[in-house]
Amino acid sequence: MNEEKKSLNFLEQIIEEDLANGLPQEKLRFRFPPEPNGYLHIGHAASICLNFGLGLKYNAPVNLRFDDTNPAKEEQEYVDAIKQDIAWLGFKWDKELYSSNYFQQLYDWSLQLIKEGKAYVDNQTSEEMAKQKGTPTEVGTNSPNRDRSIEENLELFLKMKNREFKEGSHVLRAKIDMKHVNMQMRDPIMYRILKKTHHRTGNDWCIYPMYDWTHGESDYLEQISHSICTLEFKSHRDLYDWYVNLVYDASKLRPKQREFARRNLSYTVMSKRKLLQLVEEGLVSGWDDPRMPTISGLRRRGYTPNSIKTFSDTAGISKRDNVTDVALLEHCIKDDLNKTAPRVLAVLDPVKVIITNYPEGKEEFLDASYNDYEEGFGSRTVPFSREIYIEKEDFREEANKKFFRLKLGKEVRLKNAYIIKAESCVKDENGTITEIHCTYDEDSLSGSGTEASKRKIKGTLHWVSVKHALKAEVRVYDRLFTDEAPDGHKDKDFKDFINPNSLTVINAFVEPSLKTATILERFQFQRLGYFCVDKDTTENNLVFNRTVPLRDSWAKMEK
Ligand code: ATP
Numbered sequence: 001m002n003e004e005k006k007s008l009n010f011l012e013q014i015i016e017e018d019l020a021n022g023l024p025q026e027k028l029r030f031r032f033p034p035e036p037n038g039y040l041h042i043g044h045a046a047s048i049c050l051n052f053g054l055g056l057k058y059n060a061p062v063n064l065r066f067d068d069t070n071p072a073k074e075e076q077e078y079v080d081a082i083k084q085d086i087a088w089l090g091f092k093w094d095k096e097l098y099s100s101n102y103f104q105q106l107y108d109w110s111l112q113l114i115k116e117g118k119a120y121v122d123n124q125t126s127e128e129m130a131k132q133k134g135t136p137t138e139v140g141t142n143s144p145n146r147d148r149s150i151e152e153n154l155e156l157f158l159k160m161k162n163r164e165f166k167e168g169s170h171v172l173r174a175k176i177d178m179k180h181v182n183m184q185m186r187d188p189i190m191y192r193i194l195k196k197t198h199h200r201t202g203n204d205w206c207i208y209p210m211y212d213w214t215h216g217e218s219d220y221l222e223q224i225s226h227s228i229c230t231l232e233f234k235s236h237r238d239l240y241d242w243y244v245n246l247v248y249d250a251s252k253l254r255p256k257q258r259e260f261a262r263r264n265l266s267y268t269v270m271s272k273r274k275l276l277q278l279v280e281e282g283l284v285s286g287w288d289d290p291r292m293p294t295i296s297g298l299r300r301r302g303y304t305p306n307s308i309k310t311f312s313d314t315a316g317i318s319k320r321d322n323v324t325d326v327a328l329l330e331h332c333i334k335d336d337l338n339k340t341a342p343r344v345l346a347v348l349d350p351v352k353v354i355i356t357n358y359p360e361g362k363e364e365f366l367d368a369s370y371n372d373y374e375e376g377f378g379s380r381t382v383p384f385s386r387e388i389y390i391e392k393e394d395f396r397e398e399a400n401k402k403f404f405r406l407k408l409g410k411e412v413r414l415k416n417a418y419i420i421k422a423e424s425c426v427k428d429e430n431g432t433i434t435e436i437h438c439t440y441d442e443d444s445l446s447g448s449g450t451e452a453s454k455r456k457i458k459g460t461l462h463w464v465s466v467k468h469a470l471k472a473e474v475r476v477y478d479r480l481f482t483d484e485a486p487d488g489h490k491d492k493d494f495k496d497f498i499n500p501n502s503l504t505v506i507n508a509f510v511e512p513s514l515k516t517a518t519i520l521e522r523f524q525f526q527r528l529g530y531f532c533v534d535k536d537t538t539e540n541n542l543v544f545n546r547t548v549p550l551r552d553s554w555a556k557m558e559k
């Protein structure tokens with residue numbers, strides 16, 4: 001589709017209206033504000049693609065701002081991982097910033113507010129404060145501490161800052177309106193005491209600003225024109241505006257918060273808190289376990305940055321909560337790898353084939369293109385010899401006409417090689433087939449131009465030469481959860497739906513050219529699916545992750 005003609009999403013419409021109403025385009029500025037308390041997931045990718053996409057579209061800077069106001073949960077490891085993931089997706093941020101850069105400024109402004117009678121220190125218990133908050137249908141009641149004198153508030157706030165009080169004993173609250181229809185406006189907490197070492201500010205502070213007090217002011221300080229967040233913050237918008245108004249100066253731009261629906265994905269969970277549980281309880285191997293919906297997990301699984309961006313664009317953004325089918329994500333990576341991944345030969349569930357009329361000891365190195373349908377992929381040679389492996393399920397002693405694979409008395413083509421005919425098979429005492437004896441047509445080599453090579457044969461099988469094949473560990477993944485919405489059950493924990501069979505390890509044989517494959521390199525194993533070299537690979541142990549099988553359930557649904 002032509003870029004120009006693509007209809008605008010509702011956020012682009014808002015921006016277009018602002019531009020039409022006189023906002024100069026050079027004032028556009030966006031930000032992506034992750035809290036460094038976990039790794040980024042595919043939901044964050046929606047927000048990243050949205051914000052950085054707007055930056056590219058309007059040639060506007062996008063800041064990467066770490067929302068680091070809760071030292072209890074935040075770590076440098078997460079900061080590093082977040083940067084790595086955004087860069088891997090291919091986006092460039094303008095400035096790398098931290099909410100903690102503004103701790104002093106926020107503190108100074110708080111003093112100002114106290115002096116103006118707009119904030120007070122409350123030392124009630126959180127239960128008492130919760131009781132006074134009211135409900136959506138019932139107004140709240142004022143705290144007995146609401147009318148403390150300015151002097152007393154200043155003194156108490158200073159003591160909070162100077163570590164003279166215990167954690168949880170005092171908070172600073174904005175004095176707004178306990179009867180406000182919007183519960184967020186009922187004297188929200190601005191600061192709480194947390195005696196934790198912060199990954200950037202160390203022990204400089206023991207009072208930390210709350211999300212709302214921090215976010216709007218940070219947007220204002222950075223002069224973000226459009227602060228895009230997810231729907232759960234819609235009710236916070238009044239407060240966001242109220243806080244910005246406190247410090248707003250007419251010569252500056254007033255940031256605007258707008259909300260869109262979170263990206264949810266079927267068959268997984270997306271909250272960092274829950275993903276952290278999976279990691280901490282050892283239910284997965286780490287944040288980058290290939291079954292995780294994290295960017296690092298998807299990367300390790302074999303996903304490309306392009307596939308994630310296409311997924312984000314295709315799923316689009318919405319004003320209402322919804323769940324995106326994971327089949328769409330799988331479709332996006334299949335579609336990308338179909339165009340980009342070299343095609344190679346690997347056998348996952350092998351049975352030996354002996355070609356009885358092929359000379360013993362002979363070996364041939366056959367030309368094999370990495371992609372028979374597209375130019376530019378190049379080629380390699382694959383070794384052929386008297387003994388090869390094929391997939392067990394590609395042979396049957398007898399089968400009906402629709403079985404185009406190998407059966408007794410019938411022929412198949414071996415990819416890039418010869419036509420073979422099954423003559424007999426050998427079984428063990430349990431009746432399991434251990435060897436298939438075939439003959440080959442020596443004039444039928446693929447691409448040799450002979451009459452025999454042009455014979456029409458319905459089935460083509462993948463194979464590897466026994467003598468030359470490399471052993472490889474192949475990790476085949478299934479969904480991590482058996483339920484479409486594992487965290488959508490009131491009476492059950494999301495972990496009750498963990499799929500016990502989400503990982504199967506297979507000892508496979510792959511063609512020898514894969515010896516030099518590098519970590520994260522992606523391939524199509526012909527007729528099987530897409531696979532990617534895992535970081536656990538060592539000199540003597542080649543490890544592949546199955547990214548996706550070839551079958552495309554999404555494409556089928558779309559038909
Ligand atoms: P989680 O609930 O998964 O822990 P979060 O909202 O606490 O996520 P943040 O680090 O605060 O995570 O999010 C950074 C940005 O990414 C925010 O602007 C947030 O709105 C956005 N974001 C987070 N999760 C999603 C999602 N599932 N879909 C779209 N945007 C998201």
Ligand code: MG
Nearest residue numbers: 034035067211
């Ligand atoms: Mg958050």
